[in-house]
Amino acid sequence: MIRYDEPSRTFSLNTPNTSYVMGITDSGYLCLYHYGRRVEHILPHPSWDELRTRDKLSYMDLAPFEYSAGGVGDYRPAALLVETLDGSQVAELTYVNHAISKGKPKLKDLPATFGSDTDAETLSITLEDKTAGVKVTLLYSVFEGIDAIIRSAQVENTGNGRFFICKVMSTSLNLVNNDYELLTLSGSWGREKNIESRPIGRGFQGVSSKRGISSAQEHPFIAVTTKGVTDTEGEVYGLNLLYSGNFRALAKLDQFDHVRAEIGIDPENFRFSVEPGESFQTPEAVTVYSSKGLGAMSRTFHDLYRQHLIRSPYTHKKRPVLINNWEATYFDFNTDKLLSIAKEAAKSGIEMLVMDDGWFGDRFDDNRALGDWKVNEEKLPGGLSYLVKEVNALGLKFGIWMEPEMVCPDSDLYRAHPDWAIKVPGREPGLARNQLVLDITREEVWQYCFESIKNVLSSANIEYLKWDMNRPLADVHSMALPADRQGEFFHRYVLSLYRMQEAVLKEFQDLLLENCSSGGGRYDAGMLYYSPQVWASDDTDAIERLKIQEGNMLIYPLSTMGAHVSDCPNHGNGRITPFETRGHVALFGTFGYELDITKISEEERAQIPGQIALYHKYNELIREGDYYRLASFSKNNEFDCWSVNAKDGSECLVAYVSVFARMNMKGRTVKLQGLDPDALYKVEGTDETYYGDVLMNVGYHFPEIRGDFQSRLVHFCRV
Numbered sequence: 001m002i003r004y005d006e007p008s009r010t011f012s013l014n015t016p017n018t019s020y021v022m023g024i025t026d027s028g029y030l031c032l033y034h035y036g037r038r039v040e041h042i043l044p045h046p047s048w049d050e051l052r053t054r055d056k057l058s059y060m061d062l063a064p065f066e067y068s069a070g071g072v073g074d075y076r077p078a079a080l081l082v083e084t085l086d087g088s089q090v091a092e093l094t095y096v097n098h099a100i101s102k103g104k105p106k107l108k109d110l111p112a113t114f115g116s117d118t119d120a121e122t123l124s125i126t127l128e129d130k131t132a133g134v135k136v137t138l139l140y141s142v143f144e145g146i147d148a149i150i151r152s153a154q155v156e157n158t159g160n161g162r163f164f165i166c167k168v169m170s171t172s173l174n175l176v177n178n179d180y181e182l183l184t185l186s187g188s189w190g191r192e193k194n195i196e197s198r199p200i201g202r203g204f205q206g207v208s209s210k211r212g213i214s215s216a217q218e219h220p221f222i223a224v225t226t227k228g229v230t231d232t233e234g235e236v237y238g239l240n241l242l243y244s245g246n247f248r249a250l251a252k253l254d255q256f257d258h259v260r261a262e263i264g265i266d267p268e269n270f271r272f273s274v275e276p277g278e279s280f281q282t283p284e285a286v287t288v289y290s291s292k293g294l295g296a297m298s299r300t301f302h303d304l305y306r307q308h309l310i311r312s313p314y315t316h317k318k319r320p321v322l323i324n325n326w327e328a329t330y331f332d333f334n335t336d337k338l339l340s341i342a343k344e345a346a347k348s349g350i351e352m353l354v355m356d357d358g359w360f361g362d363r364f365d366d367n368r369a370l371g372d373w374k375v376n377e378e379k380l381p382g383g384l385s386y387l388v389k390e391v392n393a394l395g396l397k398f399g400i401w402m403e404p405e406m407v408c409p410d411s412d413l414y415r416a417h418p419d420w421a422i423k424v425p426g427r428e429p430g431l432a433r434n435q436l437v438l439d440i441t442r443e444e445v446w447q448y449c450f451e452s453i454k455n456v457l458s459s460a461n462i463e464y465l466k467w468d469m470n471r472p473l474a475d476v477h478s479m480a481l482p483a484d485r486q487g488e489f490f491h492r493y494v495l496s497l498y499r500m501q502e503a504v505l506k507e508f509q510d511l512l513l514e515n516c517s518s519g520g521g522r523y524d525a526g527m528l529y530y531s532p533q534v535w536a537s538d539d540t541d542a543i544e545r546l547k548i549q550e551g552n553m554l555i556y557p558l559s560t561m562g563a564h565v566s567d568c569p570n571h572g573n574g575r576i577t578p579f580e581t582r583g584h585v586a587l588f589g590t591f592g593y594e595l596d597i598t599k600i601s602e603e604e605r606a607q608i609p610g611q612i613a614l615y616h617k618y619n620e621l622i623r624e625g626d627y628y629r630l631a632s633f634s635k636n637n638e639f640d641c642w643s644v645n646a647k648d649g650s651e652c653l654v655a656y657v658s659v660f661a662r663m664n665m666k667g668r669t670v671k672l673q674g675l676d677p678d679a680l681y682k683v684e685g686t687d688e689t690y691y692g693d694v695l696m697n698v699g700y701h702f703p704e705i706r707g708d709f710q711s712r713l714v715h716f717c718r719v
């Protein structure tokens with residue numbers, strides 16, 4: 001998979017359909033010669049090297065440097081900016097050596113893809129600027145059968161004094177312009193991951209987060225695509241960062257019509273001090289190239305993350321169908337109420353009760369008590385052990401909600417330790433949802449949070465934890481860091497979070513962890529290293545979920561997407577949708593319920609066992625299969641359609657949501673994808689059969705459905 005050709009001094013990283021080719025130029029720079037469709041033969045050295053002797057600055061601004069440090073004439077975005085002892089930010093990185101090894105190294109304290117000596121290979125290339133005392137080791141890994149390149153960089157101080165890293169990207173990529181567009185996932189609370197596209201013109205186009213979380217507003221993902229890319233056609237370079245904090249991802253068209261794209265930690269609010277002999281490790285970034293549109297890119301990300309990122313023992317297992325009491329009761333519940341929900345849930349085949357926010361301290365609303373992780377005995381007499389035993393006796397598992405990183409000013413914890421909250425000395429910190437963030441980079445604070453989680457989880461038979469995080473960071477300052485190292489805080493916060501989730505999982509190895517941040521505010525590849533599923537959005541309306549879920553499915557496996565059937569009118573937007581449609585949309589995520597099952601109509605309640613039967617029947621296919629986008633409501637404003645196909649072509653489950661009914665349309669015909677063209681497929685529950693090529697090239701006809709927000713599931717099986 002990885003090859004070095006000594007005569008030409010070129011590195012080739014070959015995946016099934018792509019090649020990433022770098023070369024060491026005569027002057028010792030590492031440059032990218034090609035990234036795209038696979039090439040088997042050695043590439044010639046580019047001619048621009050000759051320019052360097054006569055006009056170094058023009059050369060520096062033209063050559064496609066693999067990892068450019070600033071200050072020596074490359075005026076495009078630098079991958080690395082280091083401020084050395086003399087205050088300059090100048091470094092020129094040239095090749096020192098390289099090594100190719102089997103396997104995939106772990107990254108210290110950071111999430112990382114994993115692989116074995118038989119399915120992964122890693123190339124490390126060392127570059128150095130001796131004058132500046134900066135050594136950079138670039139890591140590249142590839143996995144058998146997967147069209148992705150995994151990259152990260154280590155920056156080492158080989159000088160005599162400390163330096164500050166002011167900018168350090170995980171990936172920098174040079175592309176020859178092809179009239180590219182930039183695709184991003186943007187939104188807000190309750191409107192996460194809307195797919196947006198715009199032309200890449202001169203200047204910067206990109207996304208970032210300064211909120212301390214990857215955020216609902218923008219996401220650490222960009223795709224550089226050819227103009228008008230579709231799900232099946234066009235070129236795509238997708239860049240995704242395995243990181244849950246501040247990030248930046250951008251693309252810039254330069255004077256020669258070349259594009260430089262980058263992804264990494266946001267340099268704003270970042271300044272990391274590195275002592276001689278120490279090094280800094282960037283998060284990992286994944287790049288996926290597809291010459292067959294966005295769909296092939298999605299499937300590569302899904303396979304990569306399912307096989308080489310998500311470590312949970314639940315990754316490839318059916319998760320219990322849960323019922324969460326948040327939208328059922330909000331803060332107004334007690335043991336009796338929860339048991340009445342659990343009792344009814346058990347009758348319908350639901351397998352786990354999740355008790356959400358409001359069970360601790362004097363948490364009767366969202367103005368107080370975060371940090372006081374002691375059971376509220378007024379609500380839950382007999383505590384967790386009594387409640388959990390009773391729930392278990394009904395045949396249900398039990399799960400719980402916590403928001404470990406937070407404290408409310410109105411809490412015993414804050415009264416005892418006001419200095420534990422993140423704030424700048426002498427300034428009043430801004431509240432969000434009446435809460436502050438704990439400085440978990442401080443050891444005693446970290447220990448308190450960890451011990452709180454440990455105490456709760458070990459106090460009863462708790463099998464699932466929803467780890468929430470409901471406000472961004474602001475007024476950032478840490479008492480644990482000196483003034484000249486405050487720029488390290490945001491990154492250290494993320495490292496402390498990762499360390500805490502790692503410690504919890506080590507202690508509770510069978511725990512099913514679901515991350516959440518006001519919905520999808522931290523639904524990113526970094527968190528997937530710790531939790532196999534993430535609550536995708538506080539918007540539980542099946543129709544708005546179509547867009548949100550399409551955005552998530554663009555990069556993340558369906559098995560990771562927290563999705564529930566909720567009550568109507570929807571609490572977020574008041575929309576009324578059929579129970580069946582709500583079930584069909586949630587089925588393609590982790591699946592569960594978020595409603596008061598004792599209060600919904602008998603007619604709706606009667607549908608639950610049937611929905612759960614669908615879940616049991618199709619979950620393996622949905623969890624492990626290949627996802628195909630067939631039509632997009634966010635583009636056509638009428639209907640949505642997608643499928644999940646078995647990898648061996650034996651079956652395919654199509655979901656069709658007719659969002660708006662239209663008169664005299666006579667239904668809609670949709671072309672399927674990914675089937676065996678010569679196989680005959682039978683539509684389950686009918687006598688209809690179609691050949692794969694007919695379904696893909698002519699299409700399947702969905703008859704007209706009257707009324708808005710209607711849905712159908714169609715299951716095709718090879719005969």
Ligand code: DGJ
Nearest residue numbers: 326356357516518519538
């Ligand atoms: C935000 C989450 O996204 C919700 O599901 C719920 O858990 C609330 N927090 C509780 O405060």
